[in-house]
Amino acid sequence: MSLTEDARLDPALRRLIGVILLGGALGILNSTMVAVGIDRLASEFDASLSTIGWVSTGFLLAVTVTIPVTGWAGDRFGGRRMWLAGLGVFLLGSLGCGLAWDAGSLIVFRVLQGVGAGILDPLVLTLLARAAGPRHAGRVMGLMAAVLSLGPVLGPVVGGVVLAGMGWRWMFLLSVPIGVLALVLARRVMPEDLPTERARARLDVLGVALLGPGFASLLLVLSQAADRAEFLAWPVLVPLAVSLALLAGYAVHALRRDRPLVDLRLFARGGFAASVTVMALTGLAMFASLVALPLYFQQTHGHGALAAGLLVAPLGVGAAVAAPLAGRVSDRIGSRNLALAGGFLAALSAFAFTRIGPETGEVWVVLAGLAIGVGLGFVGPPAMGSLYRTLPGPLVPQGSSVLYMLNQLGGSIGIAVVAFTMQTAADTLAGFHGVYWFLTSAILVLLAASALLPGRPAKVLVARGDAR
CATH class of the missing domain: 4.10.860 (DNA Excision Repair, Uvrb; Chain A)
Structure with missing residues (x-):
């Protein structure tokens, strides 16, 4: 199935996309809820920021490691079975996190959550890419990015509300009823699928x-x-x-x-290396910001978790607004120019964060967060769309796995860099500046990689034909 010219979807396809996005949003929402609670968790368990940082880093690392195995398992057992299995594992991890008794047990159950998310995440990309087809890849990737960007919008706010009124355990336990709903709907809506021709391949x-x-x-x-x-x-x-x-x-x-497990020869294909490099650096910048900004508002300005979450939310709003527009436009004009424009805005915003001083008004910090969200929102969907327009159909699942794995690995590295920089800096503001000097450099590399993305769609379609 593919999208029609006017983007009106068949009702069955709309339901399928909705159920897929509900399950895929679980991990994103949970990650961003936890980001605003890092300071609180460190206090609750009497642990360092670098140790508690593994609550987020361990989750993302588990996602990264599980994703390529999911590519093989999806071929071997079918997408529907793996989707239901992923939801079940994520639910068990969420329940365990809510019942954790120390920092170590919390990290272990977060890793289990990450395994569940690592099963779900590449299936989201693969199923949506197959539904869209290469002609509308940017549009559907933009839709996915917009929905998943609600995590950075809602996660910090919901996390702040939960921490203020319900306690830290409910940051994880709230995923249980949502996951159960996603599991019930998936059993009803997702069709059975047969293993692919690659099913006989050994792990x-x-x-x-x-x-x-x-x-x-x-x-x-x-x-x-x-x-x-x-x-x-x-x-x-x-x-x-x-x-x-x-x-x-x-x-x-x-x-x-x-x-x-991951075919390194894919990196020799056209703009594939550029696409996954851009997505890895986008993940690094986004997740690092989602951890660094709440810490800045809490430790420099003395805000509670809820206020910090509200002040960070504009970053996600910017990404959620920009992503669908960027995806739709990239189907018409190509990926390169949009990603370059978004990367340039994100680089300027990251540099602006290095200029923040003790007297800087919070409104300027919020506006800089909004700007970096808009910039990254204009980078992600075009980069994802270019990958699905240039890879032959049989290589889409493998390409999806590599893309999402490197995006999550970039996020893991971003969180670890924040923990290291904030832990070793003389004070919170110096650490914050160090984080954004690093991100400014990373986004400049992103700009260089964006220049290698495919141009107008006509050129992309030729590349796709050659690849076959």
């Missing part, structure tokens, strides 16, 4: 053993460095060496195997 067990621990060790480097306020210490250097060895081993393995 790349060695790839899983190399890639997952490789990413985990990489993020452990930042966590250990934040705890010790230095890089040249064995608890930092050992996981760094392990990470480099595992990831290098995976690269050698993947280039020798016919069907690796």
